[in-house]
Amino acid sequence: MNEPHHHSSLDIAVGGEQGMDLPARGQAGKRARIAVIVVGVLLAAGAARTIVSNVMNAHHLADVTKQNAQQYVSVVLPKAAGADGRIVLPGTLRGYVEAPIYSRASGYVLKWYADIGAHVQQGQLLAEIDTPEIDQELAQAQAQRDQSASTLSLAKTSFERAQQLRQRDAVSQQELDDRQGAYNQDVANLAAADANVRRLQQTKSFQRIVAPITGVITQRNVDIGDLVNSGNGGAGHALFAIAQSDPLRLYLDVPQSDAPHVALGQHVSVTQQEMPGVTFDGTVTHTSQAIDVATRTLQVEITLPNHDGKLLPGAYVQAALQTDSHGRLTVPGNALLFRAEGPRLAVVDADGKIRLKPVEIAQDLGQTLEIGRGIEPTDRVVLNPSDSIADGDSVVVVAPHAGGASGASGASGTSGANDSAKRSTT
Template sequence: MALIYGEAKDMSDQTSGTHSGHLAEGPPHHVVTVDPIEPVDRPRAMRRARWVVIVVAVLLALGAVRTLVNRYYNAHALERQMASQSTRYVNTIVPRPAAAGRELTLPGTLQGFVESPIYARTNGYVLRWFKDIGAHVEKGEVLALLDTPEVDQELNQAQAARSQAAARRALAQTSLTRWQNLRQKDAVSQQELDERTSAANQAQADLAAAEANVRRLQELQGFRRIVAPFAGVVTKRNVDVGTLVNAGNAGTNRELFTLAQTDPLRIYLYVPQAYSQQVKAGQDVAVTLAELPGQVFHGAVARMSSAIDPTTRTMQVDVSLPNKEGRLLPGAYVQVQITGKAADDPPAAFMVPTNTLLFRKEGPRIAVAENGRVNLRPVTIGRDYGRTVEILSGLKAGDALILNPADSIEQGEAVTVTPASAPAAPAPRAS
């Protein structure tokens, strides 16, 4: 913009002339002058500014569109990449068909089919013993012999009393015969005859009592021979020569011997209520011992109580086990396996590992790999064996069950199946 000096110079001259008498003459003053302002074309400036704004807006819009397009393509590319990376790699297993019958294994103890402690039936001292522990005896074989001096003396006394009673009976019978003859001659009264008849009857009764006492003491004397009541094995001997024994098992009396019949043996089992329906009389059982690995002994269910104990919720079962060779010993701990088909056994059950199960709010599910996708099958769980469970419904043979499925796995999710593993391990036996 130009500087205007004209007016400023005139004004300076006037001021200088007015004050010339008073002011000393000094150096000349330099005055800046400005050129007059040229008028501005406002409509043209507005149009120019508008075009600038439009150009900037177009450029910004083009940049935004380009950014959105790039983001769109980048998002789709990322989705494709994530989809390819999110495909699960899973291990699968094939379910194993459950056995046709249920297996139940219970602990038990071998017992003699007949086990009996043998006590003395009379008082005395052990004179001799003939059988020791482990001896096989037959029915009626003598195990020990007692000395019974008191019983012997009582028997002698009873025999003498019997003789006295016999003599009195004979006298009473003779008197009765005589009085009967006198009555026929009307020499005695009927009352006197009746008295003699009663005396004879009483004498006869006294003789019968004396004879019964003699027989009793003879039986007691016979009990000095301790005999085996049945064929079996002597499992205990608690007496020796000179031991004083008393009759019966009262107080501190101990059994002289214990005898067990070892063929067959007996096992008492207590079957839980949940398994009681699968046990039937005559059903086969398999018996194993830890000390005889690999050997199985076969028996049968002989009888069962057919009632549940309300205290233990179990049913007592009696198993009979042949033992002709005598290899099985009474008192041994055994495992008894009962196999049989129960009435409620499912027609097509499967055994699967527990790590194939998913528990959702809708119920239990098993993830099955089908055509590269996840199919969450609803299943019905039967019995739980710990590491394996019984599946009653929801599976079919040949299904590829996903092992260790993630909790986040969803229906229809893409999966890549690794080579199939071996079939599910057999279920452990219930105990």
């Protein structure tokens, strides 16, 4: 009777506790749902922000890539060639006659009499060579000559006696012919001995080194006691070198395009950098009358008076020839493109497109090129074009230069333009 009563009280207690937890559980579930919603919203916001950021970065990267892909070039306008119609060419002065002197006798240098810079006359003694071997050979040759002369004298006497005996029929004709043959042979032997003596005498005379022309000693390559060989065998250099410095010769290589304007007797203005303001007058005396196949140039010889000796053989000079260069244009040398089809110049048209124009180079002036035909005065020529530049490429022109800008300024302008473009995209 008591146990059922206790069970009922416990059930009532438990049921009371469960009734009290229901509202708390409802509040906890509601808070959990709110937390889940907040987290979802935050995640969605983060994802949206990431997507927007990626899209913006993609657009920015595309803009930067497009901007970096653009080619920035510096251009220059062609400059008219010299209005005076002159062509200036470099050259090297040479002596009118230049003579390297070698020894014709082998021996040792006994003494020399002229040093570099000395003015010598034709036939003047320059050096003496001791030739003991030639002296002995000459003595031997003279002894052999005397021997041949003695043999000839005996043969002549024998032949004359045989002729007398033959008249009396005391000797046969055969014996007379034998003696005549011996006599003729001895005559030839004496002639050969005389020739050998004269040869050695002439060789011995070469122990005296004399000046073949009147001029200035420009080189002395021997000293007392030096061993010299006959000719230039084994020596490797001349004993002396003499140059005739008045007048001087100047050789120029005139481009084929200007060759028709060169004539004999034409006056040429010659200048030297070390003597500013001084001009020397030369005359065209010879031309090769042919165009060199390798260089496409005409060789011209100019004779230049040098009475006062101001100009020195071997000096580097520039000569101005009067030609017809009107209408030609010049561009910097660093604007030229070498392609398999021939030389090209990259020109920017009005639409900002590259046009590769074939050109004809009339003259290479070093830092500049004189163009015969292929471009116009209004063409914008690209400086320092890249090897990859192609016909039709779009470019951006920056820092245009005045006509005839130098290659250095063009290069710096292009570099500065590219650097500023890179800075603007970063």
